[in-house]
Amino acid sequence: MQITTQRVAVSALFFANGLMIGSWAPKLAVLIRRLGITEGTAGLVVLCLGLGSLVVMPVFGAMTARVGSRRAVWMASLLATPTLLLMTAAPGLVWVALAVFLFGGFLGGMDIAMNANAVVVERVQRRAIMSSCHGFWSLGGGVGAGLGGMILAAWGEAGHAVLVTLLFLAVLALALPRLQQDAPATDADKAPIKLPGTPLPYVLGVVALCCMVPEGAILDWGAVYLQRELGASLSLAGWGFAACAATMAVVRFLGDMLRNRFGAVSMMRFSALTGIAGLGVSGIAADPIVVILGFGLAGIGIANLMPIVVSAAGNLPGLAHGVGLSVVTMMGYSGILLAPGSIGFLAERHSFATIYLGLAFLLLIPLLFSRLVRSAGFEMSEADNCGEQAAASSLRDVA
Incomplete structure (x- = not known):
């Protein structure tokens, strides 16, 4: 089985995205303690994560169609990079909720774009790679959740956020320049992006x-x-x-x-x-x-x-x-x-x-x-x- 640079690059992005999402699991308990909020209020904070994804995903879907998945991945992943740090530095509940919204939104946008890039790699190679990409996402999520609690206990909330962000950046630095190049459809820059008319x-x-x-x-x-x-x-x-x-x-x-x-x-x-x-x-x-x-x-x-x-x-x-x-x-x-x-x-x-x-x-x-x-x-x-x-x-x- 041929393993190309482009396949490794997009798989690495799935791992990085999973790492960030997995790091959220132990982070929530720390936020509850730091903000002094109840589980019910924490549930609303979690809802901000999902709402961010649902709001921003269509934006990056449209961007992928207009400018190609490679450029959309670049923008989404770079915008997602500081969100864990923002969440850590946020001084109160409202600011934390906003940071969580951005965290879920830009990682969700990255999810759309990197899935699209994996589809492009599949087309070029004429072989399925999507399942293994999602496997790398699961692996990243396990690493983020499993080691996150240990890092939080040893280095505190700020240390955890800095280390995860640096790991995320390191993967981006290696993977982003090596992504499969693609282009939008020839009429994508002329036709308005709208919801599909077919069911x-x-x-x-x-x-x-x-x-x-x-x-x-x-x-x-x-x-x-x-x-x-x-x-x-x-x-x-x-x-x-x-x-x-x-x-x-x-x-x-x-x-x-x-x-x-x-x-x-x-x-x-x-x-x-x-x-x-x-x-x-x-x-x-x-x-x-x-x-x-x-x-x-x-x-x-x-x-x-x-x-x-x-x-x-x-x-x-x-x-x-x-x-x-x-x-x-x-x-x-x-x-x-x-x-x-x-x-x-x-x-x-x-x-x-x-x-x-x-x-x-x-x-x-x-x-x-x-x-x-x-x-x-x-x-x-x-x-x-x-x-x-x-x-x-x-x-x-x-x-």
């Missing part, structure tokens, strides 16, 4: 949302489920999301090879079915160990769903990939924002076992719409591409 990106966005909600549900509520309903100890309950995250990271690094071998549609179907099986086991099992194994199986399935949908969105026929990516990514990542509150609301009325069974049925959506990700494959013939455009036309007619 296909929005359908893929719904698919992405259904792919992301189960991951958020395991992250936020897996330990609560294991403790409250199955009587697991705190130390054991923590392994719920750990099992899911571990299998996701491993399978993402294998995902490109599997997609190149079997095709995007087959991988989408296999992943959805595996996720359904894992969530089903977690919903019906009465033993905590079996539930944890179910979460691990679900991670195998969930791992490559979003990378495949992202690749498909970046290759939709007749649509600038930055615009399609911004729609699909924004809708998909809103699943992480929607999952905690909506599942908490449902948990007051239904058992977590019922909820996880319901999430298994939610993955039927990616399974049923799996043919729509054919544009993520590199085995498509000219006839396949015409069929893809016909599918988009049919969806437009239905709408």
Whole structure:
């Protein structure tokens, strides 16, 4: 397998973005203590992170379509660089909330642009790389979250912010000059950037949302489920999301090879079915160990769903990939924002076992719409591409 400089560069950016996002996890507890705020107020601060992403992502999607992903990545990553320092230096709640908004916004913009650049590398190499890129993001997130607490304890909040920022800058210095060069569509600077008129990106966005909600549900509520309903100890309950995250990271690094071998549609179907099986086991099992194994199986399935949908969105026929990516990514990542509150609301009325069974049925959506990700494959013939455009036309007619 050929490993090019451009592939290494964009993978490094995924790692750097994950490192910054992962560093937020231990940072929140420090902010609560420093500002003297309640968990409820902290929840509003967390909401600023998500709102920043949702507001800024479309801006960088449009910029990617106009000037190309390489220039958009440069701008987003450089604007994101000082945000952790700003958060640390912010003197009060309002200023911290603003810094968190910028942190989420510019890292979200970087997310859009680097995914678009990964799509460009896939096009040039005619091979899937998106899953491994997301694997590097998971790896960076694990490093940021895992080592962040240790650094905070040893060097304090300011030391942590400076060290993470320097690491982030070091990766940018190595990766940014080596990114794959791309160009906007020939008419991108003439036509106004607007939301797509075809329903296909929005359908893929719904698919992405259904792919992301189960991951958020395991992250936020897996330990609560294991403790409250199955009587697991705190130390054991923590392994719920750990099992899911571990299998996701491993399978993402294998995902490109599997997609190149079997095709995007087959991988989408296999992943959805595996996720359904894992969530089903977690919903019906009465033993905590079996539930944890179910979460691990679900991670195998969930791992490559979003990378495949992202690749498909970046290759939709007749649509600038930055615009399609911004729609699909924004809708998909809103699943992480929607999952905690909506599942908490449902948990007051239904058992977590019922909820996880319901999430298994939610993955039927990616399974049923799996043919729509054919544009993520590199085995498509000219006839396949015409069929893809016909599918988009049919969806437009239905709408």
